[in-house]
Amino acid sequence: MDWHQWHQGYQGGGLAGRLPLVQDQLRQALTETRPGPIMIISVCxxxxxxxxxxxxxGPRxxxxxxxxxxxxxxxVAEAQRRVDAAGLGNIEVRQGDAGLTDAYVDAAPAQIVLLCGVFGSLTEPDINRTVGMLPQLCDENAQVIWTAHRSSPDLYRQASAAFDRHGLTRRHTDPDDRFGVTRHQLVTxxxxxxxxxxxxxxxxxQTLIDIGRITLS
Ligand SMILES: C[S@@+](CC[C@H](N)C(=O)[O-])C[C@H]1O[C@@H](n2cnc3c(N)ncnc32)[C@H](O)[C@@H]1O
Structure with a gap:
């Protein structure tokens, strides 16, 4: 997968439809976060x-x-260019492996964690492990915004089951939203x-084909 090319979907493709749904949930999470400083971690x-x-x-x-x-x-370069163009000194863009906890030193615990466009590239055990480790990234009552496209038959179900298994509470889901934009809250x-x-x-x-995440046309 060319992950740079993938972002062209924001220019009027499917991602342009997903973006406002994710942003709505982020605004809602910001509004609901208790007064005081807020740290957001965006994974991948x-x-x-x-x-x-x-x-x-947005708010706050x-x-x-x-x-x-x-x-x-x-x-990373494009994100940094956009941050600089908007004069947003409060956003740090870091090149690194988001799958390692090292990436979150001095950022965790965060009040909001985004996992958008991540689960579709993970096996079920890795989805489960990631959700199970969210308490290391999250502050008390932190909110987690995640996506899992419903076109992959098992993906949304597997991700939802992982959040249930690890005791996070569902705050938002829309069954008609094909992008599966969902918000959970840490209650442990x-x-x-x-x-x-x-x-x-x-x-x-090959693994993603084998487990039915992607099909070759
Ligand atoms: C499906 S895109 C989602 C991007 C973004 N979250 C969004 O929704 O617009 C997945 C992104 O994960 C990045 N990625 C893949 N493996 C990664 C890793 N180990 N650490 C950090 N980023 C990674 C890719 O480069 C790609 O930009």
Whole structure:
């Protein structure tokens, strides 16, 4: 997958339809977060469309900071260009492996975590492990916004089951939303971040075909 090319979907493709749904949930999460500083972590942030858009006109602008973690240097450069163009000094764009807890040192615990466009590239055990480790990224009552396209038969069900299994509470879902934009809240206790732990690795293409995440046309 060319993850730089993938972002062209924001220019009028399917992602352009998903973006406002994610941004609505981010605005809602910001509105519902208790008074005080807010840290947002975006896992596999890509070019940062969702977060950057909301920082420009969303609620709680004086309170909010973000760390965007992205591997592809082209996407990192584009996200940084967009952050600079908007004059958003409170967003840190970091090139790194978002699947390792090291990426979140000095950012966790966050009040809001985004996992958008991540689960579709993970095996079910990695989805489960990632959700199970969210208490290391999250502050008390943190909100987690995630997506899982419903065109892949098992994906949304597997991700939802992982959130249920690990005791997060569902705050928003819309069964008619094909993008599966969903918001959960941590209701268990956060746990300290343990550096050097792996949450996930993007699966290779053959694995994604084998488990039915993608089909070759
Ligand atoms: C489907 S895109 C989602 C991007 C963004 N969250 C969005 O919704 O617009 C997945 C992104 O994950 C990035 N990625 C893949 N493996 C990664 C890793 N180990 N660490 C950080 N980013 C990774 C890719 O480069 C790509 O930009």
């Amino acid at each position: 942030a890509g070019q940062g469309h969702d977060v950057i858009g909301v920082f420009q006109d 602008q004086a309170d909010v900071r973000a760390r965007l973690v992205e591997w592809d240097h082209r996407n 206790q956060p746990t300290p971040l343990q550096p050097g732990r792996r949450m996930f690795e993007f699966a290779d293409e």
